[in-house]
Amino acid sequence: MTDMDNYPFNNAVSMAHMLLLPYVPQAGVLIDMTCGNGHDTAFLASLMNKDAMLYAFDIQACAIKATQNILAKQNICTEHIIFCQGSHDDLVSHVDRPIDIVLFNLGYLPSGDHGIHTKSEITIKAIKICLNKIAKNGIIMIAAYPGTDSGAREEQAVCKFLEQLPQKEFHSSSWRPVNQIHYPPLLYIVQKRG
Numbered sequence: 001m002t003d004m005d006n007y008p009f010n011n012a013v014s015m016a017h018m019l020l021l022p023y024v025p026q027a028g029v030l031i032d033m034t035c036g037n038g039h040d041t042a043f044l045a046s047l048m049n050k051d052a053m054l055y056a057f058d059i060q061a062c063a064i065k066a067t068q069n070i071l072a073k074q075n076i077c078t079e080h081i082i083f084c085q086g087s088h089d090d091l092v093s094h095v096d097r098p099i100d101i102v103l104f105n106l107g108y109l110p111s112g113d114h115g116i117h118t119k120s121e122i123t124i125k126a127i128k129i130c131l132n133k134i135a136k137n138g139i140i141m142i143a144a145y146p147g148t149d150s151g152a153r154e155e156q157a158v159c160k161f162l163e164q165l166p167q168k169e170f171h172s173s174s175w176r177p178v179n180q181i182h183y184p185p186l187l188y189i190v191q192k193r194g
């Protein structure tokens with residue numbers, strides 16, 4: 001397997017990782033808003049600067065545990081990672097430094113209780129808080145899953161909200177597959193202008 005196999009252009013999450021590659025090593029504060037099974041946290045932690053701080057949030061205790069397990073398995077040092085269980089809208093409001101990178105991977109834990117999923121209202125609230133705390137040139141990535149009714153409502157709400165961000169303050173864009181069957185995940189990208 002080459003490095004290129006790790007980054008196929010077919011998936012919102014791998015697109016997010018690819019786009020973040022040059023930014024992660026330069027970031028001082030990073031947040032995984034939904035750490036789930038830990039893949040995104042592991043991606044950020046494996047590339048971040050040794051002096052950076054990474055927060056891993058999830059509403060479920062089992063997700064925090066799964067994330068800690070994957071990091072241990074990959075021998076990733078957790079000294080600069082803060083794990084917090086709770087709702088990300090609440091947790092992010094306590095971060096008191098400008099944030100360089102925020103990653104939302106919405107929806108539910110594939111291997112867990114599908115009834116526990118991100119919800120439009122809370123997601124928008126959390127995004128708003130992040131927009132107020134994001135550093136200049138900082139980036140917010142949001143992978144959204146329109147394949148379920150609630151996921152579709154959430155994706156629409158996120159899209160509608162991000163469409164009206166002031167162009168003078170933020171670059172707001174999206175990426176979506178155009179030849180995939182069903183309802184593939186989409187990626188939204190916001191960057192605070194410098």
Ligand SMILES: C[S@@+](CC[C@H](N)C(=O)[O-])C[C@H]1O[C@@H](n2cnc3c(N)ncnc32)[C@H](O)[C@@H]1O
Pocket residue numbers: 033034035036037038039040041057058059060063086087088089105106107108109110116117118119122
């Ligand atoms: C698609 S999974 C995340 C996948 C994960 N990033 C990974 O790499 O494996 C979505 C996660 O969002 C979490 N979640 C749902 N609502 C949340 C909330 N209000 N605050 C924080 N996490 C939440 C779920 O518990 C679930 O683990």
